[in-house]
Amino acid sequence: MTTAVGIDIGGTGIKGAVVDTDTGELLSDRIKLPTPEGGEPDAIVATVLSIIAQLGVAPGVPVGVCFPAIVIKGTTMSAANVSHKWIGLAAEDLFEKALGRPIHFVNDADAAGVAEVRYGAAKGVTGLVLMTTLGTGIGSALIYNGVLIPNSELGHLEIDGKDAEKRASYAAKERGNLSFSRWARRLQRYYSHVEMLFSPDLIIVGGGVSKSYTEFIPLLELRTPILPAALRNNAGILGSAALAVTQ
Numbered sequence: 001m002t003t004a005v006g007i008d009i010g011g012t013g014i015k016g017a018v019v020d021t022d023t024g025e026l027l028s029d030r031i032k033l034p035t036p037e038g039g040e041p042d043a044i045v046a047t048v049l050s051i052i053a054q055l056g057v058a059p060g061v062p063v064g065v066c067f068p069a070i071v072i073k074g075t076t077m078s079a080a081n082v083s084h085k086w087i088g089l090a091a092e093d094l095f096e097k098a099l100g101r102p103i104h105f106v107n108d109a110d111a112a113g114v115a116e117v118r119y120g121a122a123k124g125v126t127g128l129v130l131m132t133t134l135g136t137g138i139g140s141a142l143i144y145n146g147v148l149i150p151n152s153e154l155g156h157l158e159i160d161g162k163d164a165e166k167r168a169s170y171a172a173k174e175r176g177n178l179s180f181s182r183w184a185r186r187l188q189r190y191y192s193h194v195e196m197l198f199s200p201d202l203i204i205v206g207g208g209v210s211k212s213y214t215e216f217i218p219l220l221e222l223r224t225p226i227l228p229a230a231l232r233n234n235a236g237i238l239g240s241a242a243l244a245v246t247q
Contacts (some may be wrong), residue, residue: 001020001022002020002021002022002245003018003019003020003021003027003061004018004019004021004061004062004063004064004241004242004244004245005017005018005019005052005055005057005061005062005063005064005241005244006019006064006066006111006236006237006238006239006240006241006242006244007048007051007052007063007064007065007066007237007240008066008108008111008236008237008240009035009044009048009065009066009067009068009082009108010035010068010081010108010236011035011039011068011080011081011082011136012034012035012081013032013033013034013035014032014033014034014035014044014047014048014051015030015031015032015033015051015233015236015237016030016031016048016051016052016055016237017029017030017031017055017234017237017241018055018057018061019237019238019241019242021241021242021244021245023119024115024118024119024120024231024238024242026234026237028055030234030237031051031054031055033047033050033051035047035082038083039079039081039082039083039086040083040085041083041085041086041089041091041094044082045094045095045098046098048065048095048098048099049098049099052099059100059101060101062102062103062104062241062244062245063095063099063101063102063103063104063244064103064104064105064106064111064239064240064241064242064243064244065095065103065104065105065106065240066105066106066107066108066110066111066112066236066239066240067086067091067105067106067107067108068080068081068082068107068108068139069082069086069091069107070107070151070153071091071092071105071106071107071110071150071151072151074090074091074092074093074105075088075089075090075091075092076088076089076091080136080137081136091105092104092105103244104240104243104244106150106239106240106243107139107141107150107151108139108236109131109132109133109139109140109141110141110148110150110151110152110239111141111235111236111238111239111240111243112131112133112139112141112206112229112231112235112236112239113129113131113140113141113142113143113148113204113239114141114143114148114239114242114243115231115234115235115236115237115238115239115242116129116131116204116206116229116230116231116235116239117129117131117143117146118146118238118239118242119230119231119238119242120204120229120230120231120235121204121227121228121229121230121231122143122202122204122227125201125202126145126201127144127145127200127201127202128142128143128144128198128199128200128201128202129142129143129144129200129201129202129203129204130142130154130194130198130200130202130203130204131143131204131206131229132154132155132194132203132204132205132206132207133206133207133229134168134169134170134187134205134206134207134209134210135169135170135171135207135208135209136169136170136171137155137165137169137171138154138155138164138165138168138169138190139155139206139207140152140153140154140155142198142200148243154194155169157190157193157194157197159189159190159193160189164190164193167186167189167190168183168186168187168189168190170207170208170209172186173186173209180212180215180216180219181216181219183216184216184219184220187216187220188219188220188221191203191220191222191226192222195222195223195224199224200224201224201225202224202225202226202227203222203224203225203226203227204226204227204228204229205217205226205227205228205229206228206229206235207229210228210229210232211228211232213228
């Protein structure tokens with residue numbers, strides 16, 4: 001059995017658990033603490049330290065951390081719902097110094113995509129898997145034959161002259177008070193465009209709204225099979241833990 005810690009940092013909460021990365025099972029209770037107001041780097045690091053202390057993790061156990069940002073060689077190049085101090089920050093180094101151990105730092109949608117491929121709805125699927133998360137924006141991950149292609153950011157494709165997530169995210173549905181059928185027409189435009197560009201073998205739909213997938217996925221007409229995510233709120237934890245032992 002191979003174990004690792006997965007930490008999922010979000011705009012409102014930070015959660016973590018010990019994971020059996022061979023099976024994708026949680027070996028501990030999932031601990032969740034509020035994201036410190038303002039999302040400042042030092043405050044978030046302190047919260048992660050508290051979670052790891054509560055998990056009672058031995059020094060040699062690998063740690064993976066996922067975060068809502070573009071991550072290039074351990075540096076965060078954007079910031080969603082957290083302090084702008086993260087932009088251009090050597091975040092992986094910051095966490096490694098604070099935790100006193102090597103870590104793997106990754107974008108949150110990328111972590112969720114890896115988890116779905118290894119343990120969830122895309123397990124056993126070969127070829128190109130596209131993971132999308134419909135929430136405040138549209139997160140995305142591309143995984144080809146199990147290998148992550150990082151930082152795809154497909155929510156920012158320009159469609160009909162607008163940023164795709166401005167019209168097709170779950171937040172856009174809520175802002176416009178759209179019915180599922182009207183929202184599905186926007187999703188159709190988005191997914192048809194992505195399908196044309198990438199010809200994926202499978203599309204996974206995640207985010208909180210995926211629990212209501214029967215309201216909108218059947219309305220989409222695509223060549224590509226499209227399925228709801230299976231791992232829900234544990235995807236970031238599982239994916240970041242898996243990457244911590246394989247990267």
